[in-house]
Structures are given as structure tokens and as C-alpha cells.
Amino acid sequence: MASTFAYANSTLREQVSLKEKRSVLVIFWILAFLVGNTLYVLYTFSSQQLYNSLIFLKPNLDSLDFFDLLWIVGIADFMLKYITIALKCLVVALPKIILAVKSKGKFYLVIEELSQLFRSLIPIQLWYKYIMGDDPSNSYFLGGVLIILYSLCKVRWAMGRRFPITNYGVRATSQQCAEAGEICAICQAEFREPLVLMCQHVFCEECLCLWFDRERTCPLCRSVAVETLRCWKDGTTSAHFQVY
Incomplete structure (x- = not known):
């Protein structure tokens, strides 16, 4: 498997x-x-x-x-x-x-x-059933303590999950596109739905979305453009084995 x-x-x-x-x-x-x-x-x-x-x-x-x-x-x-x-x-x-x-x-x-x-x-x-065993009365206190600890770990992990919404930049004006030469530095073609980053560099929106699937920095000046890298956007599935 x-x-x-x-x-x-x-x-x-x-x-x-x-x-x-x-x-x-x-x-x-x-x-x-x-x-x-x-x-x-x-x-x-x-x-x-x-x-x-x-x-x-x-x-x-x-x-x-x-x-x-x-x-x-x-x-x-x-x-x-x-x-x-x-x-x-x-x-x-x-x-x-x-x-x-x-x-x-x-x-x-x-x-x-x-x-x-x-x-x-x-x-x-499954862990609840294993911790309590077939006869919960034999280990009621210890099983209860372990279930509480296990539940706290699960709650802490769940609270750490979040679905961030990332905005890479704002829509570029025609003047900003003209200053950038009307050519996207990533695809080397004319701008399509251009966005301007905080560093004032302009790129196609689609090119930026694909770029920031794997990178955090501007393709030209390498200044940080996004806070966290969400590598799952490249189609990868986590190989982490979920034990508990």
C-alpha cells in the first residue's frame, strides 16, 4: 500500500x-x-x-x-x-x-x-475502544485519564488547523504594466489579468498562483511575498502516517 x-x-x-x-x-x-x-x-x-x-x-x-x-x-x-x-x-x-x-x-x-x-x-x-478495553470496569480510572489526555491532544491539534486565504497582490494599472514592459517575467508573454506585488513587480495572476504554490518570494527581487508556503497546492498528498 x-x-x-x-x-x-x-x-x-x-x-x-x-x-x-x-x-x-x-x-x-x-x-x-x-x-x-x-x-x-x-x-x-x-x-x-x-x-x-x-x-x-x-x-x-x-x-x-x-x-x-x-x-x-x-x-x-x-x-x-x-x-x-x-x-x-x-x-x-x-x-x-x-x-x-x-x-x-x-x-x-x-x-x-x-x-x-x-x-x-x-x-x-478505535483508540477509545483500545484504551477502555473489552471490560471498562477493570481499568476505569486509568482508562479515563488516558482518554482525557488523548482527547486534549486531539483538540489541540484541531485548533491549530486553519484554511488561510492568501492575497498575492492587487490588480495592476495600465501605467504599472507599461512601466514593466507589458511582458510577464515568468511566462515571457503579454500580461493576462496582471497583479502587482508589494515590491511593485507585475506578473500575470495565473503565473503568480502557480509560482506561489512552491515559492514564497518574488520571482525577480526575492522579497518575501507570502507568509507561509502551502505545498499542498501542487497536488501533493501528505505521506504522514496517522497513528493516533
Whole structure:
């Protein structure tokens, strides 16, 4: 599953970087590949009903020890990553007339942030069941303390999540475009919906959106233009393993 994720993640990121030259056939191959792997895993372990963990239910296991817990959480995490990549594939496949290239990065970011949030919620009920055990009365006090600590960690993590709205600059005037030579320094073509940064350099809006998916500074003077780098806007899916 790790190899499948690494292959699909790198291939999708490559297709995103190609922008309008991306291959729809490759994108649908990634979708078919992920669906096939997911169905194979679910079929292989059909008796355990692992899909229950995706809807906050306990899989069909007689007992839940520590290694079973990690195994279930790991498989659920990978399947959610597969779903995340599949959703991004659908965004990549959309033609420019439906969704502009400059707007796709925002969708990748939103999908990734929601995916990480949901992936952090899935293990909660499994850890609760493991901490309390089959007979909660035997370890009521210790289990209660551990659940409180676990819940505090989850709340602290959730409060740290935010969906920033980044404004790269303001609309450039015709005079500012003329002073810049009417040519974007990134695409080397005439300005299209130009924006001017705080450093007074002018670029196409679409070029800036793609540039700031990976960089924080102005392409010309290297002054900082955005506070934080949101690398998920390039189509990458986090490889972080959600243990708890």
C-alpha cells in the first residue's frame, strides 16, 4: 500500500506540473490503479470488514490488541489517502473551460486539508475502544485519564488547523504594466489579468498562483511575498502516517 501511494502521489504531482499538457489517460490510469488496489485489500480482508473503520465503526475482530489497532489504523489511513488522490485526479482532469488552472491549486489545498482532518478523526473511536478495553470496569480510572489526555491532544491539534486565504497582490494599472514592459517575467508573454506585488513587480495572476504554490518570494527581487508556503497546492498528498 505504501508503494501504491508513493507511485500514485508522484505521478499525480507530475501531471499537475504539466498544467494543460497533462494526460487524461494517465490520470484515469491512476484512478483505476487506486480503485483496484483498494478493492483488492477490502476483498482480501473481507471477513474483518475493514471498511467499517472508515465510517467510525469497529471492524469485525474478536479482540483488539495494540498491533491489531495499528494495522487497522494504517490500512484506513492508506485508503483515505487513495481517496484523496482520486479526488485530486478529478480536479486535474477538469478542462480549463470548467476550472481555470490558477484555481486548481486552491482545490488541491482544500481537499488535502479536509483529508488530513478526516484522517485524524478516524482513529479516535478505535483508540477509545483500545484504551477502555473489552471490560471498562477493570481499568476505569486509568482508562479515563488516558482518554482525557488523548482527547486534549486531539483538540489541540484541531485548533491549530486553519484554511488561510492568501492575497498575492492587487490588480495592476495600465501605467504599472507599461512601466514593466507589458511582458510577464515568468511566462515571457503579454500580461493576462496582471497583479502587482508589494515590491511593485507585475506578473500575470495565473503565473503568480502557480509560482506561489512552491515559492514564497518574488520571482525577480526575492522579497518575501507570502507568509507561509502551502505545498499542498501542487497536488501533493501528505505521506504522514496517522497513528493516533
